[in-house]
Amino acid sequence: MVKDEKRLRIGVLGCGPIAQAAHFESCTKAKNAELFAICDVADDLRERMAATFAPTKSFSDYRAMLDDPDVDAVIIATSDTFHVEASRMALDAGKHVLCEKPLGVAVEEVEGLRAAVESSGKVLQVGHMKRFDPGIETAKAFVDTEMGEKLGYKGWYCDNTHRYAMTDAVQPLIVTSANARKPAVNPKADLKRYYMLAHGCHMLDTARHLGGPIEAVEAHLTQRFGAYCWFVTAYFADGTVGQLDLTVAVRMDWHEGFQIYGENGSVLGKIYNPWFYKSSDVDIFRESDGGWHRTLGADGHFYRRQVEAFARVILDGADMVGADIDEGLASVRAMVAVARSAETGGRLVRLADVTGAV
Numbered sequence: 001m002v003k004d005e006k007r008l009r010i011g012v013l014g015c016g017p018i019a020q021a022a023h024f025e026s027c028t029k030a031k032n033a034e035l036f037a038i039c040d041v042a043d044d045l046r047e048r049m050a051a052t053f054a055p056t057k058s059f060s061d062y063r064a065m066l067d068d069p070d071v072d073a074v075i076i077a078t079s080d081t082f083h084v085e086a087s088r089m090a091l092d093a094g095k096h097v098l099c100e101k102p103l104g105v106a107v108e109e110v111e112g113l114r115a116a117v118e119s120s121g122k123v124l125q126v127g128h129m130k131r132f133d134p135g136i137e138t139a140k141a142f143v144d145t146e147m148g149e150k151l152g153y154k155g156w157y158c159d160n161t162h163r164y165a166m167t168d169a170v171q172p173l174i175v176t177s178a179n180a181r182k183p184a185v186n187p188k189a190d191l192k193r194y195y196m197l198a199h200g201c202h203m204l205d206t207a208r209h210l211g212g213p214i215e216a217v218e219a220h221l222t223q224r225f226g227a228y229c230w231f232v233t234a235y236f237a238d239g240t241v242g243q244l245d246l247t248v249a250v251r252m253d254w255h256e257g258f259q260i261y262g263e264n265g266s267v268l269g270k271i272y273n274p275w276f277y278k279s280s281d282v283d284i285f286r287e288s289d290g291g292w293h294r295t296l297g298a299d300g301h302f303y304r305r306q307v308e309a310f311a312r313v314i315l316d317g318a319d320m321v322g323a324d325i326d327e328g329l330a331s332v333r334a335m336v337a338v339a340r341s342a343e344t345g346g347r348l349v350r351l352a353d354v355t356g357a358v
């Protein structure tokens, strides 16, 4: 594969599952970027990843990676609670940041990070990689340029009980280490919170990406047989009322998608388990010609396409398609709002009013 001459030199913080399954390969395959450095406190894990992916440099100390003048940008691939601190350190060191989702776990810490992004003048993109799904790209283009006024938005994200059998079949064997740095409290100790952070943020970013800003929500949570089902009424800024469904885990196949009804047409989207790297099936109906249209989207490597788009913003001054700091913050506010509404039996919660953690 031929790489561009001008390439973003990326250092990846964290050699955990997401780095192994997505970011190392993405940086290696991206035309306009390279896997310049990797970093992990776990020596055994880092050395094995260095042997497999052959970065130019390898660091046990994040500070040392940030001090390297040849590192242009970092990908933050650590546990959620470390995102804001690691992003802030990178910005202070003059590095651009692609931070895994969710950008943070509480409103205030992300508000603080926004000030750091503004004063740094550097690019910060949040890893909402579904925006780089070619099917979702066609939906976004239709909504923005042809659909006219929106009437309604439905979005659903339902992780399924069989997902590990499916992902184990297609992902590389994930290497773990007893020496990995983990948060003081296991994120999975509170599943309600974990599911909102891990999955809710995807559903809410897709809804905001396609439906525009959300102003308020009313949410109900049902918990049965170990499964969690949030049904959310979302009030979009343009007056559209949305229905969102976050369910973990459904007893069937992975079930994710959206439906948007508009003045000049409609869009129906079926999104696949991301690890299949299969573009969403997005059917667009145009009222003007009475016909359906679907793009194949042959290149469904959302994670690599996300890195390439990030590099284009930095190297070529391209517009940011990924979620920026404001959108990362809006996702965190939306998650907090859904959580607070569900705790209070479906009370209307405005995103602008929420404080605290998910």
Ligand SMILES: NC(=O)c1ccc[n+]([C@@H]2O[C@H](COP(=O)([O-])OP(=O)(O)OC[C@H]3O[C@@H](n4cnc5c(N)ncnc54)[C@H](O)[C@@H]3O)[C@@H](O)[C@H]2O)c1
Residues within 6 Å of the ligand: 013, 014, 015, 016, 017, 018, 019, 039, 040, 041, 042, 045, 060, 061, 062, 077, 078, 079, 080, 082, 100, 101, 102, 127, 129, 179, 180, 181, 182, 198, 274
């Ligand atoms: N976009 C997606 O589809 C997707 C999918 C899965 C996970 N994620 C996100 O990816 C993130 C990481 O998930 P994971 O399961 O790989 O995490 P993990 O905690 O298992 O692994 C993180 C690694 O980073 C290392 N690390 C942490 N802080 C460090 C520091 N300061 N210096 C050096 N090394 C450090 C740890 O030792 C560990 O090996 C999470 O935020 C998660 O939400 C995103």
